[in-house]
Amino acid sequence: MSVIEHLEALRRALIISIVAWTVATVVAWFFSTTVLTFLIHRSGLENAFFLSPxxxxxxxxxxxxYMGIVVAAPIVFWQAWWFVSxxxxxxxxxxxxxLIAATSAFFMLGVGFALxxxxxxxRVLLSFAPSDLRFLPxxxxxxxxxLALAIAFGIVFEMPVILWTLGMLRIISTRWLYKNHAYWIVGLGLLANVMTPGLDPLTPLIVFVPLVVFWEATALLLKLSGR
Structure with a gap:
């Protein structure tokens, strides 16, 4: 394909993706109240407040x-695949x-786990409030x-896919992982803080623990596979 044909293909993929997101967002608007109510009740709250008209x-x-992004994601991925394949x-x-299928599946598992x-x-976060403080949601x-929690755990659940892929491609090895174990732990701690900016100090810890668990589990699987 010529450069012009590549640009035309990219333009077509972008237009289809944007249209899909727009249509999905418009449709999602009619369900936004239901989803919002679900999230509020899922948080253990009876209601939430807004501060302006x-x-x-x-x-x-x-x-x-956000719902539009989720619904349109398969079409966007398909257009990206159609462009690069x-x-x-x-x-x-x-x-x-x-790899794309595994990445998508593990990300959705992470989001599902967060919810x-x-x-x-x-309950854990609100338990730190003293008796004379009240939470205004x-x-x-x-x-x-x-949203931050869902995205954070979506990324956390990508850890096995990323490490396993790098191991299968022999870019990393089990020996190298364990040799740099301390650096990995520090790096995962920093990653947990970057993934949860502006949130309370406990949330990065909640993200950090499964990151370490996934790292250890994937390293063990790579070791058992002889990588």
Whole structure:
């Protein structure tokens, strides 16, 4: 393909992706109240507050935008694959397609785990408040917290896929992983803090623990496979 044809293909993929996201967001708007109510109740709260006349509108709009991203994601991934696949060899396609599927599946598992464990996270975090303090759940802050937690655990659940892929490609080895074990632990701690910016000090710890567990489990699997 010529440069012009590549640019046309990229333009087509971008347009389809943007249209898919827009349509998904519009449809998601009609379900945003239901989803918002679910998230509030899932957090163990009876209600949440907004602090300006436009607060409720923008809160629903943010929910619709995020839902639109999730719903349109398969189409976006397909368009990305359609754009890059002509330049790949057959053996590369056999590796990349399962990798994309595993990456997507593990990310969604991470998001699902975050929502499943959300009531526990909220109880633990709110238990640190002294008796003379009351929690005022502002809808926008609550949504930002849930989103940050979901994305953080989505990324955490990518750890096995990333390490396993690098191990299978012989870019890393079990010996190298264990040799640099201390550096990995420090790096994972820094990553947990970067993934949860602006949140309370306990949330990075909640993210850090499964990061270490996944690291240890994947290193063990690589060792058992002889890598």
């Amino acid at each position: 436009t607060g409720a509108f923008f809160l629903r709009f943010k929910v619709a935008l 002509p330049g790949l060899y057959r053996h590369e396609k056999r590796v990349i397609l399962p 499943f464990a959300l009531p526990l996270f909220m 502002v809808g926008d802050d609550l949504l930002s917290f849930i």
